[in-house]
Amino acid sequence: MGNIILLNYPTFSSLVDKIFEVVAFGNADALKELLGEAEKVERKAALVNARTDYEALSVTPLMEAASSGEKHLVKILLAAGAKVDEVGEGELADRWTSLHYAAYGGHTAVVKLLVEGGAVLDKKDSRNTTPLMLAVDERNYKTVAYLRKKGASLTAVDDFGRNALDLAEEIEYVEAREKMLEILLPSS
Numbered sequence: 001m002g003n004i005i006l007l008n009y010p011t012f013s014s015l016v017d018k019i020f021e022v023v024a025f026g027n028a029d030a031l032k033e034l035l036g037e038a039e040k041v042e043r044k045a046a047l048v049n050a051r052t053d054y055e056a057l058s059v060t061p062l063m064e065a066a067s068s069g070e071k072h073l074v075k076i077l078l079a080a081g082a083k084v085d086e087v088g089e090g091e092l093a094d095r096w097t098s099l100h101y102a103a104y105g106g107h108t109a110v111v112k113l114l115v116e117g118g119a120v121l122d123k124k125d126s127r128n129t130t131p132l133m134l135a136v137d138e139r140n141y142k143t144v145a146y147l148r149k150k151g152a153s154l155t156a157v158d159d160f161g162r163n164a165l166d167l168a169e170e171i172e173y174v175e176a177r178e179k180m181l182e183i184l185l186p187s188s
Contacts, residue, residue: 015043016050023061028072035080048082051089058089066098066114069107074098078117085120095126103131103147106140111147121152128158136167136184139176145183154184 015034022030035044051058062082065073078084087095094100099119102110111131115121122130132152135143144164148154154164162170168184171177 015047016053019047019050019061020052020064023064023070023073023077024068026068026070026073028076031073031076035076045081048077048080049086054090056090060086060098062086062098063088063096063101066107066110067101067105069102069105069110071107071109071113074110074113078113084114084117085123087123087125094129097123097125097131099123099131100125100129100134103135103140103143104138106135106138106143108140108142108146111143115146115150121147121150122156124156124158127160128156130156130158130164132156132164133158133162133167136164136180139171139180141179141183144180148184 019031019034022034035047048062049060051060052064059067060082062074062077062084063086065077084099085097087097089095096104097119099111099114099121100123102114122132124130130152132144132147132154133156135147152164157163165181165184168177168180171180
């Protein structure tokens, strides 16, 4: 990308646009350079916690990186001070955190980074769904195993009265259902 200079971004909002662009393209070098420049003018914390400017879906760069499984970008953003438990806003966001996005996508390496970064395991979204429930529903076995190992709750209940075990029982294919239940309730 080559020598990003903040003078090229006369307004904070244009700098925010650029950070979302480099996150969308998975460009770690450009992200590091932007954050380095932002640090020079004491804007880094504001930049990494900025939000998209869409009424229906307002997310942070960390949510974007977690959603796409960009482990290297998540590391950079966390180190730069991104707030790990911020929630998405707007009618399409469902108040998901970065951990919800990563668990839904089955991005276990990103889930690990977020948990190590202090993410709340059982944070509920607008429908009282936890990241574990999303991972179970999407059959993301490795993510489910990691979240359970870290202590994610089996008893949290969503707005439909279901917990993670109920979601596992709803899996249509017997082998997949049995595999998920074994992960959720391992034999001693």
